[in-house]
Amino acid sequence: MKTEATVSVETRIEDLSHDGRGVGRIEGKVWFVEGALPGETVSVKRLKGRRSYSTGVVDSIIVESTDRVTPKCGYFGICGGCAVQHLSYPGQLDFKKKVVSDAFIGAHVPLPDHIDILSADPWAYRRRARLGVRYVRKKGGALVGFRERNNSYITGLEVCEVLVKSVSDLLPSLRGLIEQLSVRDQLPQIEVAVGENATALVFRHLKPLTGADRNALAVFGELHQTQIFTQSKGPKTVTALWPTEPDPLNYPLEKFGLTIEFSPVDFVQINGEINERLVEIITSWLDLNHQDEVLDLFCGLGNFSLASAQTAKKVLGVEGEPSLVQKAELNAARNHIQNVTFKTRDLFDEGIVDWIEGNFSKVIVDPPRSGAREALKRVVDYVKPEAIAYVSCNPATLARDSADLIESGFYRLDRLLVADMFPHTAHVETAALFRRVS
Ligand SMILES: C[S@@+](CC[C@H](N)C(=O)[O-])C[C@H]1O[C@@H](n2cnc3c(N)ncnc32)[C@H](O)[C@@H]1O
Numbered sequence: 001m002k003t004e005a006t007v008s009v010e011t012r013i014e015d016l017s018h019d020g021r022g023v024g025r026i027e028g029k030v031w032f033v034e035g036a037l038p039g040e041t042v043s044v045k046r047l048k049g050r051r052s053y054s055t056g057v058v059d060s061i062i063v064e065s066t067d068r069v070t071p072k073c074g075y076f077g078i079c080g081g082c083a084v085q086h087l088s089y090p091g092q093l094d095f096k097k098k099v100v101s102d103a104f105i106g107a108h109v110p111l112p113d114h115i116d117i118l119s120a121d122p123w124a125y126r127r128r129a130r131l132g133v134r135y136v137r138k139k140g141g142a143l144v145g146f147r148e149r150n151n152s153y154i155t156g157l158e159v160c161e162v163l164v165k166s167v168s169d170l171l172p173s174l175r176g177l178i179e180q181l182s183v184r185d186q187l188p189q190i191e192v193a194v195g196e197n198a199t200a201l202v203f204r205h206l207k208p209l210t211g212a213d214r215n216a217l218a219v220f221g222e223l224h225q226t227q228i229f230t231q232s233k234g235p236k237t238v239t240a241l242w243p244t245e246p247d248p249l250n251y252p253l254e255k256f257g258l259t260i261e262f263s264p265v266d267f268v269q270i271n272g273e274i275n276e277r278l279v280e281i282i283t284s285w286l287d288l289n290h291q292d293e294v295l296d297l298f299c300g301l302g303n304f305s306l307a308s309a310q311t312a313k314k315v316l317g318v319e320g321e322p323s324l325v326q327k328a329e330l331n332a333a334r335n336h337i338q339n340v341t342f343k344t345r346d347l348f349d350e351g352i353v354d355w356i357e358g359n360f361s362k363v364i365v366d367p368p369r370s371g372a373r374e375a376l377k378r379v380v381d382y383v384k385p386e387a388i389a390y391v392s393c394n395p396a397t398l399a400r401d402s403a404d405l406i407e408s409g410f411y412r413l414d415r416l417l418v419a420d421m422f423p424h425t426a427h428v429e430t431a432a433l434f435r436r437v438s
Contacts, residue, residue, distance in 0.1 A: 008043045008044060008045055008059045008060075009026050009031075009043070009044050009046070009056075010041065010042070010043050010044070010062065011024035011025065011026050011031055011033070011041070011042065011044055012024055012040070012041045012063075013033060013036045013037060013038050013039065013040045013041070013042060014038060015038055016037070016038055016084075016087075016095050016098075017032055018099050018102075018395075018426065018428075019083060019426045020083035020084040020087075020095070020425075020426035021033055021034050021036070021055075021083075022034075022035070022036025022037055022038065022040065022042070022058075024036070024042075024044070026044075026054075029052075029053060029054060030052070030053040030054075031044060031053065031054045031055070031056055032053060032054075032055045032056070033055075033056050033057065033058060034047075034055075034056070034057040034058065034077075034149070035057055035058035035077060035086060036058050036061075037065040037067055037068055037086065037087060037091075038065065038067075039063075039065045039066075039067075040061055040062075040063055040064060040065045040068070041061075041062040041063040042058045042059070042060070042061050042062060043058070043059040043060045043061075043062060044056035044057065044058060044059060045057050045058075045059040047150065067087055067088045067090075067091035068086055068087070068088075069085075069086060069087070069088045070086075071085035071086050072085060072123070072161050073085060073159075073160070073161045073162075075145075075155050075157060075160075077149070078148055078149065078155055079145060079146050079148065079149070079155040079157065080146050080147045080148055080149040080150075080155070081145075081146035081155075081160065081162065081425070082162060082424040082425055083424070083425055083426040084424060084425070084426060085424045089119075089122055089423070092122075092420070092423065092424070093117050093119060093418070093420060096418045096420065096428045097115050097117065097418050099395055099426075099428050100115060100395045100398075100399075100416065100418055100428060100430050101115065103395035103396050103398065103399035104395075104399045104402065104416075106399065107399035107400055107402065107403040108403060109399055109402045109403050109406055109413060110406075110413070111413075111416065112413055112414065112415060112416050115416045115417065115418055116415065116416065116417040116418070117417070117418050117420070118274060118277055118278065118281065118417055118418070118419040118420065119274075119419075119420040119423070120271070120273040120274055120277070120420070121273065122420070122423030122424065123161055123162065123423070124161065124162065124163065124164055124165045124168070125162060125164070125270070125271045125272075125273065125274075125423065126160075126162045126163045126164060126270055126271065126422075127164050127193065127194035127195075127251075127268070127270060127271070127272050128191075128192065128193055128194070128268055128270050129146075129163060129167075129191070129192045129270075130189055130190075130191050130192075131144050131145060131146065131189060131190045131191075131192060132144075132145065132146065132147055132154040132188065132189055133154065133178060133187050133188060133189055133190060134153070134154040134188075135178065135179070135184040135185040135187070139156070141175065141178075141179045142156075142174075142175045142176075142178035142179050142184060143155070143156035143175075144156065144157060144171055144174050144175055144178065144190065145157035145160070145171070146160075156175070157171050158171055158172050158175075159171060161424075162423070162424055162425075163192070164194045164199075166194070166199060167192050167194060167199060170201075170224060170226065173220070173224065174190065174201075177216060177217070177220045180216045181209075181213045181216060181217075182207075182209075182210045182212065182213055183205045183206070183207045183208075183209060183210075183213060186205060186206040186207040187203060187204065187205050187206070188204055188206065189204045190202065190203055190204070191204070191231075191264060191265060192264075193249055193262070193263075193264035193265070193266075193268070194249075195248075195249030195250050195251055195262070196249075196250055196251050196252055196259075196272075197247060197249065197250055198225075198226075198227055198246065198247060198249055199226045199227065200226070200227040200228075200229060200246070200249055200264035201221075201226055201227070201228055201229065201264075202229040202230070202231050202238055202264050202265060203217065203228070203229070203230050203231065204231045205230060205231070205232060206232075208232070209230060214230075214241060217230070217241055217242065218241060218242040221241070221242035221243075222242060227240065227242065227243070227246040227249075227264070228240075228241045228242040229241060229264055231265075235265050235323075238263070238264070238265055248261040248262070248263065249261065249262050249263065249264060250262070251268065251272055251275075252276070253276055253279055253303075253306070253307055254276065255276070255280055256279070256306070256307045256310050257310075257335075258306050258307065258310075258331075258335050259334070259335065260301055260302065260303065260306065260331050261301075261327065261330065261331055261334065262301055262327065263323075263327070266300075266301060266323070266324060266327065267300050267301070267321075267324065268300075268301065268303075269303065269421065270421060270422060271421045271422065274419050274420065274421045274429070275303070275421075277419075278391065278419050278421075278429075278431065279303060279304060279307045280307075281417065281419075281431065282304060282364060282389045282391065282431060283304075283307055283308055283311070285387070285389055285415060285431075285433045286308070286362045286364070286387055286389055286433075287387075288308055288311040288312050288362065289311065289312075290311065290312070290313055291313055291361070292308075292311070292312040292313055292361045292362050293312065293313055293314050293315070293316075293358055293359050293360045293361055293362075294308045294309075294312045294314070294315040294316070294360065294361075294362045294363070294364065295315075295316050295318070295355070295358065295360040295362075295363045295364070295379075295383065295385070296308065296315060296316070296317040296318070296363075296364045296366075297318050297347055297355075297363065297364065297365045297366070297367070297372065297375050297379075298318070298319060298320075298347060298365060298366045298367045298368070298372070298375075299317030299318060299319045299324075299328060299342065299364075299366075300319055300321075300324050300328070300366070301324055301327050301328050301331060302317055302327075302328035302331050302332060302340070302342070303366075304317075304364045304366065304391075305317035305328065305332075305340050305342070305364075306328075306331060306332060306335060306337055306340060308362075308364070309332070309337045309339050309340040310337075312339070312362070313339065314339045314340065314341075315339060315340040315341075316340075316341055316342070316343065316355065316358060316360070317340060317341070317342040317343070318342070318343050318344075318345050318347060318355045319342065319343075319344060319345075320344065320345065320346050320347060320348075321344075322344045325342045325343070325344045328342045329342055343355055347367070347372070347374065347375040348370075348374050348375075349374070350374055353378055355378075356378055356379075356382040356383055358383075360383050360385050361385055361386050361387075362385050362386060362387050362388075362389070363379055363383060363385045363387070363388045363389070364388075364389045364390075364391070365379075365388065365389070365390050365391070366390075366391040366392075367392070367397075368393070369393055369394040369397065370394075370397060371392070371394065371397025371398065371400060371401050372390070372397075372401055373397075373400065373401055373404060376388075376401055376404060376405060377404070380404075380405065380408045380410055380411075384410060384436065385436065386435065386436050387414075387433060387434065387435050387436070388405065388411065388433070388434040389431065389432070389433050389434075390402070390431065390432045390433075390434065391429070391430075391431050392429070392430045392431070392432070393421075393427065393428075393429055394428075395428050395430055398430055398432060402432060402434070405434050409437075409438065410436055410437065410438055411434040411435065411436055411437060412434065412435055412437050413432060413433075413434055414433045414434060414435045415431075415432065415433035416430065416431075416432050416433075417430065417431045417432075418430055419431060
C-alpha cells in the first residue's frame with residue numbers, strides 16, 4: 001500500500017458518510033472519499049489532510065460495488081447539486097435509512113421495528129432552487145447553475161436532471177439572456193419557483209437595471225411564458241416585471257381539495273409529489289377526528305394546518321415569518337376554511353409563550369434544520385397531546401429532539417419514515433410519530 005504522502009493511495013470503503021462520501025481507513029486514519037461506495041476498493045487522490053482525517057476523490061476503482069450505476073447527469077462529480085447519483089436508487093434509499101437509524105442509535109433512541117420509505121419519481125422533481133450566476137468573459141460568457149462541489153465556482157449547466165424539466169429546458173436561453181444584460185457581472189443569482197399554474201424566475205441584481213435590461217427580461221418572460229421578478233436587495237424588494245400583475249403561484253393538495261398560493265421566494269417543500277403524499281401520511285398517522293384540536297408549529301404557508309383543518313375541530317398554526325402567516329391566512333380564506341387561526345411567534349424564544357393555550361390533542365412540528373427543542377419542551381410541559389408528528393430535514397436534530405421526548409417519560413416513538421424529498425442528494429427528510437404513553 002502507498003502512503004498518504006504519495007499522490008494516490010488505495011483503500012477499501014467501509015461506509016458512506018452522512019454527506020454521501022465513501023469512508024475508508026488508511027494507516028489507521030479515516031478518509032472521506034468522494035465518488036466511492038461501500039464495498040469498493042479504490043485508488044484515492046488526496047484533496048486535504050487534517051490531523052484526524054483526510055479527504056480525497058476517487059482516482060480509479062479497483063473493485064466495484066454492485067450498487068454502482070452510471071450517473072445520468074454529465075455534470076455529476078463537478079456540480080455540487082447532487083451527491084449520490086453514482087449509487088443505484090434503491091441503494092440511495094438504503095443509505096438514507098441508515099443515516100436516520102445511525103442518528104437515532106447515536107442519540108440512544110430505540111428504533112421501531114422498521115423504517116418506512118416514501119419515494120416518487122427521482123428525476124425532474126425540484127420545483128424550488130437558487131441558481132448561481134457568474135459572468136466570466138474568458139470562460140465564454142455567463143454560467144448558470146449550482147455551485148461546484150469543493151469550491152464557490154458556478155457549474156455552467158445546459159441541462160439539469162433534477163430540476164423540473166420546463167426549468168431545465170430554460171438553462172441555455174437563460175445564459176444568452178444574461179449575456180445581453182448591462183448588469184451581467186452584477187447578477188449573482190436567479191431563484192426558481194415552479195407552481196402548478198406558472199413558473200417564476202427572480203433575478204437578484206446588485207446594480208440598477210437599465211431600460212434595455214428590463215426590456216430584455218420582459219421579452220424573455222413573454223417568449224418563455226415565465227413570470228419574471230427582479231430583486232435589488234432583501235426579499236421585500238422582489239418586484240414583478242413581467243407580467244406586471246402576475247397570478248400568484250400555487251400548488252394543489254388534491255386529496256384535501258386545497259390550492260395553496262405562494263410567492264416565488266416563499267418556503268415551499270422542494271418536491272411537490274412527495275409533499276402531497278407526506279401531508280396525507282401525517283394527517284392519517286394522527287388519525288384526526290372532528291373533536292381534535294391541532295397545533296401546527298413552524299406552519300409556513302399552512303401546508304399541514306389547512307389539510308388538518310378539513311377534519312379537525314380547529315387548528316392553530318404558528319410560524320416565525322410574518323409574511324408567511326399573512327399568506328397562510330389568505331390561503332385559509334381562499335379555500336373557505338374557517339376553523340384555523342395563525343400566529344406569528346418565534347418558536348426558539350425561551351420566554352413566556354401564549355401558543356400553548358388551548359386543548360390541543362395532536363401536534364405537528366416541521367422545524368428548520370436546527371430542530372424544535374425549545375418548542376417541544378413547551379409542548380411536553382404544557383400541552384401533552386395524544387400524538388406528535390415531527391417532520392424533519394435534519395436527522396441529527398430529529399434524533400436529539402426524539403431523545404428529549406422519550407426521556408420525558410410521556411412519549412414513545414411509534415412510526416418512522418424516510419421521505420425521499422431530495423433524490424440524488426444526501427439530504428434526508430424524515431417523519432416520526434410519537435404517542436403519549438402516560
Ligand atoms: C421546514 S419549513 C416548514 C414549513 C411548513 N410546515 C411547510 O410544510 O411548508 C420550516 C418553517 O419554520 C419557520 N421558522 C424558522 N425559524 C423559526 C422560528 N424561530 N420560529 C418560528 N418559525 C420559524 C420557517 O419560516 C419555515 O416556514
